[in-house]
Amino acid sequence: MEAMISILIGVLTAGGVYLCLRSHTFPVVLGLTLLSYGVNLFLFMMGRLVIGKPPIISDDASSYADPIPQALVLTAIVISFAMTAYIIVLALKARNEMGNDHVDGKDVR
Amino acid sequence: MNHIAIIPLLLPLFTGICLLLLREQRHYVKRAIAGISSLAQIGVAFALLQQVSNGDILVYALSNWPAPFGITLVADRLAAFMVLTTALLAVFALMYAMRGTDRNGRQFHILFQLQLFGLNGAFLTGDLFNLFVFFEVLLLASYSLLLHGGGRKRIRSGLHFVVINVVGSALFLFGVGTLYGVLGTLNMADLALEVAKVPAADMGLVKAAALLLFVVFALKAALLPLYLWLPTAYSQTSAPAAALFAIMTKVGAYSILRVYTLIFGNQAGPLSSLLDPWLLPMALATIAIGSFGLLGSKRLRQQVAYLVVISAGTLLTGFSLESTTGIAAGLYYLPHTTFATAALFLLADLIVQRRGQMEDRLEAGYVITQQKFLGGVFFALAILAAGLPPLSGFLGKFMLLRAALDHAALPYIMGFVLTSSLLTIIALARSGSLIFFEANAVDKSTNTSVKQVEPEPLQTRELLPVFALLGLCILMTFKAGSINAYCLATAQQVLDTQAYISAVLGHGAQP
Numbered sequence: 001m002e003a004m005i006s007i008l009i010g011v012l013t014a015g016g017v018y019l020c021l022r023s024h025t026f027p028v029v030l031g032l033t034l035l036s037y038g039v040n041l042f043l044f045m046m047g048r049l050v051i052g053k054p055p056i057i058s059d060d061a062s063s064y065a066d067p068i069p070q071a072l073v074l075t076a077i078v079i080s081f082a083m084t085a086y087i088i089v090l091a092l093k094a095r096n097e098m099g100n101d102h103v104d105g106k107d108v109r
Numbered sequence: 110m111n112h113i114a115i116i117p118l119l120l121p122l123f124t125g126i127c128l129l130l131l132r133e134q135r136h137y138v139k140r141a142i143a144g145i146s147s148l149a150q151i152g153v154a155f156a157l158l159q160q161v162s163n164g165d166i167l168v169y170a171l172s173n174w175p176a177p178f179g180i181t182l183v184a185d186r187l188a189a190f191m192v193l194t195t196a197l198l199a200v201f202a203l204m205y206a207m208r209g210t211d212r213n214g215r216q217f218h219i220l221f222q223l224q225l226f227g228l229n230g231a232f233l234t235g236d237l238f239n240l241f242v243f244f245e246v247l248l249l250a251s252y253s254l255l256l257h258g259g260g261r262k263r264i265r266s267g268l269h270f271v272v273i274n275v276v277g278s279a280l281f282l283f284g285v286g287t288l289y290g291v292l293g294t295l296n297m298a299d300l301a302l303e304v305a306k307v308p309a310a311d312m313g314l315v316k317a318a319a320l321l322l323f324v325v326f327a328l329k330a331a332l333l334p335l336y337l338w339l340p341t342a343y344s345q346t347s348a349p350a351a352a353l354f355a356i357m358t359k360v361g362a363y364s365i366l367r368v369y370t371l372i373f374g375n376q377a378g379p380l381s382s383l384l385d386p387w388l389l390p391m392a393l394a395t396i397a398i399g400s401f402g403l404l405g406s407k408r409l410r411q412q413v414a415y416l417v418v419i420s421a422g423t424l425l426t427g428f429s430l431e432s433t434t435g436i437a438a439g440l441y442y443l444p445h446t447t448f449a450t451a452a453l454f455l456l457a458d459l460i461v462q463r464r465g466q467m468e469d470r471l472e473a474g475y476v477i478t479q480q481k482f483l484g485g486v487f488f489a490l491a492i493l494a495a496g497l498p499p500l501s502g503f504l505g506k507f508m509l510l511r512a513a514l515d516h517a518a519l520p521y522i523m524g525f526v527l528t529s530s531l532l533t534i535i536a537l538a539r540s541g542s543l544i545f546f547e548a549n550a551v552d553k554s555t556n557t558s559v560k561q562v563e564p565e566p567l568q569t570r571e572l573l574p575v576f577a578l579l580g581l582c583i584l585m586t587f588k589a590g591s592i593n594a595y596c597l598a599t600a601q602q603v604l605d606t607q608a609y610i611s612a613v614l615g616h617g618a619q620p
Contacts, residue, residue: 020276025268032275039282046290069289072238076282079245083275086252094268097261103272105265 001049005041012038025091025101032087036080044073113160114169114184116153117192117229120146125222133215140207143218147200150225154193161189162595164602166612168235176235176613177296183235183613186599187440191232191363194444195356197581198451199225201574205455206349208571213258213347220257224250224353231360235613237288237372238295240364241281244329248274251357254350255342266341273328273338281325287318297371298613301606304377312379319373319383323365330361331421333395340402343414348458351410352451358421359443366428366436366603374606388429389518393525395422400532409460409469409540413453416494419529420446426522427509434512436600441593442505445585449493449502452578456486459571460544471540473547479567484545486575491537493582496530501585506530508593 012034019031047066055067091101098105124146128139161167161184169182184192203221211217227247234240252274256267289295291311292303307315328335339358343351365388373383399419406412424446427439457469460483467474477483489500496502506526513522585592602608 016279020272028272032272032279035276035279039279039286043282043286046286048290068295069286072286072289072295075238075242079242079278082249083245083271083278086249087271087275090252090256090264090268090271094264097264103268105261 005045005049009038009042009045012041023102023104025094025103028103029084029087029091033080033084036076036084040073040076040080043076044069111160111167111169113153113157114167114182114233115171117150117157117196117233118182118226120150120153121222121225121229125219125226128219128222129216136212139218140211143203143222144200144207146222147196147203147225150196151193151200154189154196157184158189158193160184161186162598164598166602166609168613177294177299180239181235181296181613182233183297183609184233185609185612186595186602187363187367188232190440190444190595190599191359192229194359194447195225195228195232197444198356198447198578199353201577202349202352202451202455204577205352205458205574206347210258210347210349214256216253217257220250220253221349221353224254226250228356228360232363235297236295237285237297237300237368241278241285244281244360245278247357247360248278251350251354254353255346257350258347260345263345266345270338270342277325277328280321284318284321284325287314287321291315291318296613297368298610300372301374301376301610302614304372304380307380315380316383319369319380320387322368323384323387326361326364326368327391328361329358330365330425331358331395331418332361332391332425333398333422336395336398336418336421339418340406340411340414343417343454344408344410348455351414351454355417355447355451355454358417359424359447362421362424362428362439362443365425366439370431370436370603371606371609374604376606382431384429385431388425389522392422392425392429393521395419396426396525396529400529400536403536404532406536407471409457409471409544410454412471412536412540413450413457416446416453416533417450419533420450423506423509423526423529426526427512430512430516431604432512432516433597433600433604434508435516436603437593437596438505438508438512440596440599441501441508441585441589445493445501445505445582448578448581448585449490452575452582453490453494455575455578456483456490459483459567459575460487463567464544469544471543473543476545476548480545482567484541486572486579487541487545489579490575491534491541493579495533495537497534499586501582501589504586504589 016031016035016038019027022028047069050065053063053065054061055065095101124142128142131139167184170176171180224247227243227250230243231240234243252271255270256263291314292300294300294303331339343354369384373380375381396419399415399422402415403412406415424439424443427435427442461469463477464474493500493502496506510523513519
């Protein structure tokens with residue numbers, strides 16, 4: 001399980017980095033989204049992988065799932081969601097203003 | 110519990126929310142509320158400074174959750190100093206914006222207040238994840254402020270700024286996540302305790318996380334390989350936003366100082382002085398590249414943006430000395446350079462308005478109206494920015510070089526700082542003479558004749574924010590003794606991690 005999750009985070013991040021380095025705004029936006037998926041998953045996993053354990057104190061629990069990463073990742077998800085929305089609007093505005101979707105505004109085709 | 114530590118956060122936040130409820134037509138009401146709130150923030154910042162100036166560290170536990178379980182706000186000398194610098198800068202940037210820039214787009218005042226909320230929060234928080242959240246708050250506000258007024262170039266540079274900062278935020282989360290995964294806490298004081306007893310097997314992970322955080326802070330502070338977003342973004346945005354952004358690079362410098370003296374400070378054992386091989390060379394290289402950028406700039410505002418880059422390098426040179434005097438010199442230099450570059454951004458905007466199609470291109474055009482007056486102000490600001498005597502820039506650089514006297518890298522520090530001062534003088538002298546003295550009737554870029562701009566009388570009101578920022582620097586020169594004493598006390602407090610840890614976690618906590 002650990003190995004699978006790690007590979008998943010690695011693939012998401014690698015894909016995100018690759019797409020961020022593209023020259024058109026749409027792949028860049030997708031790349032940033034993938035990167036934020038990768039980092040959110042990573043943050044979530046930092047409480048270790050635990051199955052079927054309560055996150056809050058109860059009398060009949062032998063061990064617990066760490067609730068802090070869940071709270072952290074919730075914050076991070078909200079922020080990255082807002083960022084993605086903002087970047088999409090900005091990319092559309094840049095497309096309208098500059099007439100093409102190149103990140104530097106030059107039409108290479 | 111003393112509630113003053115949270116007021117610098119609540120005041121701009123609630124002002125922003127109040128402004129959001131007002132209709133767009135009521136811009137006079139908006140201006141009044143934003144102005145009163147900004148003035149009140151200066152008052153609050155002064156009160157906070159008074160409270161902590163005797164060396165007390167105010168700890169504010171949100172919802173009364175004790176540290177390290179809840180989020181804490183920590184106001185020490187350093188945080189109060191940064192909050193006061195921000196408040197003073199903000200009020201004059203806002204004053205300039207009220208000339209009409211704030212009407213170029215909607216929600217300027219709301220974003221401005223939320224930016225202040227993010228800045229104050231970043232300075233006051235005692236929690237690493239909370240620092241990330243406040244970084245995001247100030248960045249989100251800055252993304253929109255950067256684009257305020259719109260325009261093709263602004264949107265292009267805005268896109269670059271947003272993308273690189275979103276990548277930076279992802280790196281921040283990777284760093285914070287790794288630290289939490291290994292150390293199990295995010296409270297900075299608690300982290301400082303945990304770092305000291307990290308097992309050897311996890312050392313590499315913590316080190317990687319620490320250096321990842323350094324990349325993020327270096328990106329915000331515009332250190333050498335990560336400064337490329339700054340010159341275009343700052344030179345394209347509206348003048349009040351650029352003036353406020355002068356403090357944004359200082360947030361990165363502040364975070365470097367805070368995290369690497371507190372968490373990875375002297376008590377951290379093998380993980381202390383992680384940045385030694387990196388910070389000083391990078392800071393000096395930033396000074397060098399900034400100076401070349403200054404010489405090569407084709408526009409005045411671009412030149413001022415490179416001054417921001419140089420100032421980040423100079424500031425971090427001071428911090429990298431890791432001595433009381435070095436940090437104190439950096440802290441004295443910080444408000445000076447913030448006010449000086451902000452004043453230059455505002456003045457550049459006034460010059461742009463008087464040069465018509467020439468804008469701020471560093472080429473000879475028609476001699477602008479009231480050149481003697483504007484030129485005089487430019488001259489004073491150039492002296493201030495270059496660090497010539499008698500103003501505060503000279504004192505800051507002097508203190509920095511004196512602090513470096515017994516440092517092993519003294520020849521490099523002297524060489525880079527002094528050469529960059531010389532290059533700054535040359536570059537600003539060239540810009541001043543091109544803009545104010547040389548007349549040329551032909552615009553070289555378009556080969557059309559330059560139209561003389563209708564003389565529009567310069568009102569003192571317009572220059573008031575510039576004069577006020579200049580006045581603050583002059584005040585810093587006259588009050589250098591007491592400010593330096595405060596900076597020295599601040600530096601001592603910053604290096605005394607034990608005091609911070611016991612203030613946050615109670616007196617039983619030992620590393």
